[in-house]
Amino acid sequence: MKIVNLFLFGFLLVGCAGSKVLPRYDQMHYNPYGAQIKISDGKGYRLQGELIAANDSGVWVLRNFNKEDAQALSPFPRIKNPIQTIDSGNFYFFPMSEVNGFTIKYARSRKYAAMMGATVITFGHGVISSISFPLNLIVSGAVAIAGSKAYQYNEGNLHKNELYQFARYPQGLPNPLDVRQLGNAVFQPALVTPKRIKGYETEDFAKNKQEKRGILE
Amino acid sequence: MKRSANRSWQVPLLLLLLVLVSCQTYYFRTTYDSANELLDRTNNLKQPPFLKAHLKNGEVVIWENQWKLDSSQQFIVGRGVHYDVYRRNPVVGECKIPISSVSLFETNRKLKNPEAGRIGALTVLGIADVALGVYCIMNPKACFGSCPTFYLNPNANYHYSDAEGFSSAILPRLAYTDADALPNLPATSNLDITMKNEAMETHVVRGVRLKIFPKEVGKTVLQGSNHRFYSVNNKINPIKATGLEGDVLPALLSPDHFERFSLAHPKSMKHREHIDLEFETKEIKDLGFQLHFRQTLMSTYLFYSAMDDMGNDFAAIFAEMDAKGGPFLKRFQRIQSSLGGIEVSVYDEATQTWKSAGEFSEFGPIAIENQMIQLPQFSSQHRVKVRLTMNQGLWRIDAAQLVHIEKEVTPQVIEPMGLNDRNSGNLVSLPNKENPLVTTPGQQFTWKFSLPSAGNSWVAFLESEGYYLEWSRSAWVKDKNIQRLTRMGVAPESYFRSEANNYKEFEKTMEREFWDSRYSDKKVVYENR
Structure with missing residues (x-):
């Protein structure tokens, strides 16, 4: 039964590791989006999504559209919900004074949880598989857990006043900004790695750039 | 505890x-409010870091590491990607950004591994x-196990086991008596033989005894495939031996553990192959064909696959097989008979046909069997042609010889004088059919025999009787597949075809490493090698 649970856990980890709203660890330097954040007020209210901006007054978060909801409500309705929903209904503000704990994840690891499937190789170990099978599950599970927890900060190693560094707009919310047009990241390497963009070396780019980005030159 | x-x-x-x-925790990101600060902090770096310029209007430009900050002209230039405020329509190429449009600089140091x-x-x-x-x-014995092993040298490992007992007796109802030749007895008359349980099995041993024959110059005693004993002389080695891979003669000349074996057929685990042997002799009367052989791990693979497929019904199925025989037992036996033994036939020049001589069918991949089949009457001018027909990839042949059969002989039976538990040193009462010796993994017992004279003056065979019970493994429980198990028994041909790929993967490493582990200094007769 425990082994079955470990496998189920592995599959859950595979699901987490496959999140496309974060760049892979070796592509995070190209990321034009914000990190993923989970904030809690310590009283049951929680908010998660992409960190759009942060300053002394609070944190702005865009919900991940592939998820049902960005908010978790406190089981105690008398406690005031600190989360404010803005305009589109997908954009939220969490006052900095109410931030009790947070986790920032800025990249995703490799899909180590898939390696748990490789434990079937231990069936070739005969009776020793009674040791090697759980050992493989434990080690590959531990690696998968470590992978899923990598590239994170929390209130223990990052002060909440430094959250802005991992926001999509660390300079603050641009003005004007139509929040209804904000979309999530979908990480396909071609969009974030200059060298991999098709047509990178063609002359069309200069023309394209002139047309679309006249303000730059 | x-x-x-x-x-x-x-x-x-x-x-x-x-x-x-x-x-x-990685610290790789730094932000700068001004270009001067960025210049100061990054000027001495060997490799410029990734740079992001967050513009006042919300756009962002990202340079990998090919960027320059021109403080006199007040711009940053380099190849990069420019995103709009909503991060749409990325434009890639030469990006030249006025410093005045930048709200915040961000550098990202590339993390090392x-x-x-x-x-x-x-x-x-x-x-x-x-x-x-x-x-x-x-060490398949250590990992996969099967039946008790016997050693003249108690410190030897399974590679050097002198005999193995009742390999196919996987149930009480299948208990039988098995005799293996003990080739080199020591010169003392007091003989200790160590029996080990080296597998995850319960061994139920009803008895162990020696069958001995006095040694005679130029003669020896062989056990026939009919389990009778024959005095033989004048051994004749083959002069030609051809298998599917070509010449296999060097492997078959002497019983030296330099064995000929083939790999299973890629399309089906059941596929017949031949080895044709030629012997030069004019004396063809009372000829016997002697073979040193054992199985590859194919039968072990099939046995364990079947138990794997039984899953948590393993105990129930085995109990049913033992109590009633039942369909599963028939299926098990059908698998065995389907793959078959080593059929021996001799070429009769008069009729120009192959005449069947019999079949070797001793199971077990560990100890090498040494048995003989009496050849039927046939005619031949100069050369005796013998054909071995067997399932491809199932058998290892160590040596093949012709012998002249002198007569059938009756052994002198030596019962053990005592039995010691090697772990505790305690004496144990000798087992019999009603009160068998039951051993569990790791247990070792020493059978004590007293021979009429020095051991090296006798040709000896070790006879053991009993059965063993395989222990269920937790891994088997989750892989239950009664449908596949049924197919194995009901439609073995189809099963052998569908399982061929899986077995070939297992066999590729298994056979190679098994062979290389022991005989690396010798040439191997081996398919596609």
Whole structure:
């Protein structure tokens, strides 16, 4: 039964590791989006999504559209919900004074949880598989857990006043900004790695750039 | 006590888990409010970091490491990507940004091998898995086990076991008596033979005895495939031996553990192959064909696959097989008969046909059997042609010879004088059919015999009677597949075809490593090698 649970856990980890709203660890330097954040007020209210901006007054978060909801409500309705929903209904503000704990994840690891499937190789170990099978599950599970927890900060190693560094707009919310047009990241390497963009070396780019980005030159 | 023993290995595992789970925090990002600060901090770096310029209007430009900050002209230039405020329509190419439009600079230092620890852990695990796999291939007895093994040298490992008992007696109802030749008895008359349970099995031993014959110059005694004993002389080696891979003669000349075997057919585990042998002799009367042989791990693979497919019904199916015989027992036996033994036939020049002589069918992949089949009457001018027909990939042949059969002989039976538990040193009462000796994994017993004279003056065979019960493995429970098990028994041909690919993968490493582990200095007769 425990082994079955470990496998189920592995599959859950595979699901987490496959999140496309974060760049892979070796592509995070190209990321034009914000990190993923989970904030809690310590009283049951929680908010998660992409960190759009942060300053002394609070944190702005865009919900991940592939998820049902960005908010978790406190089981105690008398406690005031600190989360404010803005305009589109997908954009939220969490006052900095109410931030009790947070986790920032800025990249995703490799899909180590898939390696748990490789434990079937231990069936070739005969009776020793009674040791090697759980050992493989434990080690590959531990690696998968470590992978899923990598590239994170929390209130223990990052002060909440430094959250802005991992926001999509660390300079603050641009003005004007139509929040209804904000979309999530979908990480396909071609969009974030200059060298991999098709047509990178063609002359069309200069023309394209002139047309679309006249303000730059 | 048991709980604390279980925990003893859990502690280091949990520590390992904690080490692996504990995450390193990377500090790689820095932000700068002004271009001067950016210039100061990055000027001395050997490699410029990734640079992001967050513009006042919300757009962002990202340069990898080919950027320049021109403080006199007040712009940054380099190849990069420019995103609009909503991060749409990225434009790639030469990006020249006025410093005045930048609200905040951000540099990102590239992390060096951030995944090295995790990849390292999995690499170590992978190496350990492969090493253990190789160990199991080299020590199938230790990993997969089967039946009791007997040793004249108690410190020898399974590679050097002198005999193995009742390999196919997997149930009480299948108990039988098995005799194996003991080739080199020591010069003393007091003989100790160690019996080991080296597998995850319960061995039920009803009796062990010696059958001995006085040694005579130029003669020896062989056991026939009919389990009778014959005095033979004048051994004749083959002068030609051809298998599917060509010449296999060097492997078959002497019983030296330099064996000929083939790999299973890629399309089906059941596929017949021949080895044709030629002997030069004019005396063709009373000829016997002597073969040193054992099985590959194909039968072990099939046996374990079947038990794997039984899953948590393993015990119930075995109980039913033992109590009633039942359909599963018939299926098991159908598998055995389907793959068959080593059929021996001799070429009759008069009729120009192959005449059947019989079949070797002793099971077991560990100890090498040494048996003989009496050849039928046939005619031949100069050369005797013998054909071995067998399932491809199922048998290892160590040596093949012709012998002249002198007569059938009756052995002198030597019952053991005593039995010692090697672990405790205690004397144990001798077993019989009603009160068998039951052994569990790790147990070793010494059978004590007293021969009429020095051991090296006798040709001896060790006879053991009993059965063994395989232990269920937790891994089998989850892989239950009664449908496949049924197909194995009901439609073995189809099963052998569908399972061929899986077995070929297993066999590729198994046979190679098994062979290389022991005979690396010799040429191997081997398909596609």
